[in-house]
Amino acid sequence: MAEEKKHYMTLEGKKKLEEELEYLKTERRKEVVERIKIARSFGDLSENSEYDSAKEEQAFVEGRISQIEKMIRNAEIIEESEGDANVVSLGKTVKFVEIPDGEEEEYTIVGSAESDPFEGKISNDSPMAQSLLGHTIDDVVIVNTPGGEMEVKILEIR
Template identity: 70%
Template sequence: MAEEKQHYMTEEGKHKLEEELDQLKTVKRKEVVERIKIARDFGDLSENSEYDAAKDEQAFVESRIQQLEQMIRNAVIIEDDDSHPDVVNIGKTVTFQELPDGDEETYTIVGSAEADPFEGKISNDSPIAKSLMGKRIGNQVTVVTPGGEMNVKIVNVQ
């Protein structure tokens, strides 16, 4: 059997996944089963769009439950490593400036399960994070993105 992918996350991120899983198992799953029961009463299942929609939602919910269980089972909690406070790593917040005179941007590098660019959280698998990992404050780095290359200088790591 192939080795399952490890999912890096903070303790908070794991807790959020556990809450979502609990919600899906205890609430959403029951709601969908009830929708299926009601839709069956509408008659011929072959032409019943309510039934089809409920079955599709059931498939989505069950798939998401399996995905969350796998992510939680293979969670690797990111520990706060203070031994190298100026080195970019998972769990750290990094501020960099686009060179030569761009604005500063700040992101927290998290595992893919927690990534939310709109909240300033980028995946450790993203091109930006991959380029910055292991670098220190003051380093200049070339980041290769789908939109092209950009040169940045790391100005802060927390």
């Protein structure tokens, strides 16, 4: 059997996944089963869009449960104190300035399970994080983005 991929996450990220899993198993499943029951009462299942929709939702919920269980089972917790404090690594927050426009940005590098760019959390698998990992304060780095390459200078790591 092939070794399953590690899912890097903070303790907080794992807790959020556990909460989502609990919700899906205890509440969402019941809601979907109830929708299926109601849709069945409409009669002929071959022409029943409510039934089809409820079954699709059930498949989605069960798939998400399976996905979360796998992620939790293969969780590798990122300890914030791990590694050199002056080197960009998983779990660290990096502040940098874009060259030459001077725009400052700040991101925390997390595992893909808890990435959320709108909250300033980027996946360690993302091109931006891959470009920043291993660098130190004052390093000038070429960062790959969907819009092309940009040059940044690392200002702070914490």
